[in-house]
Amino acid sequence: MTLRSLAAAGAMLAVLLTAPQTQVTASGAIDSTAFGGASRVGAIFGSSAAHPDHHFCSGAVVDSPTRDIVVTAAHCVISPGTGHARGGLTFVPGYHDGRRPFGTWSVATVVADSGWTARGSQNSDVAFLILRPDASGRRIQDAAGAEALAFNPRPGTRAVAIGYPSRTDRPVHCASRLRRFNAHQLEFDCPGLPGGTSGGPFLVGTSSDARTRGAVAGVIGGYEEGGDTADVSYSPYFGPSIAAVYRAAVARG
Secondary structure (H helix, E strand, O other), X not given: OOOOOOOOOOXXXXXXXXXXXXXXXXXXXXXXXXOOOEOOEEEEEEOOOOOOOEEEEEEEEEOOOOOOEXXXXXXXXXXXXXXXXXXXXXXXXXXXXXXXXXXXXEEEEEEEOHHHHOOOOHHHOXXXXXXXXXXXXXXXXXXXXXXXXXXXXXXXXXXXXXXXXXXXXXXXXXXXXXXXXXXXXXXXXXXXXXXXXXXXXXXXXXXXXXXXXXXXXXXXXXXXXXXXXXXXXXXXXXXXXXXXXXXXXXXXX
């Protein structure tokens, strides 16, 4: 998704803001459903002359000793092959309907693999954002909670994707199974994940409505920057190279 082509309490507590209704398709996937959001998944905001404050990608807070890290797709925040990160980014966990129930955090540092920063490899399309404390001095994990990380996920595992379509102010969730697309990519077939959901997590070990805390086993990105249609999404495989990027972010955090 070129930004989906732009065409296209405590830290262990997960907070669900509303409980949605869902529908199961003939394939076993659950159609994407708008809902009130979850505290540990949020929208990434940026600014431009045309859009001074708009959300264009998604991300998830992940467990870390520094309690300040969000995972997203690298293409959301770094121009491929340049190493140049976007400035002025903020992250809003649990964002919905224009509301920011847990606050707003600014991005201090973006950490990604050289496969993306130097070569723009779709297999390295993952980034970790190190966030500054908010205006009250809180670290984001203390305010919003966090997901675990699931490295080396097994294809066939049930997962729930969450993301923020860029044209609406309500997140969506969609349940299906992680499938092996190739040696370095996962595929996730689930209707209704359009532009803006890039960087949103594939959560394993959670309920179909994301009510419970889970683990991030991928993010919408990778092949075709996440997919050219809203019905099929991708993620780089969360193997040793992505684990190394996470460790580098922890060291910088």
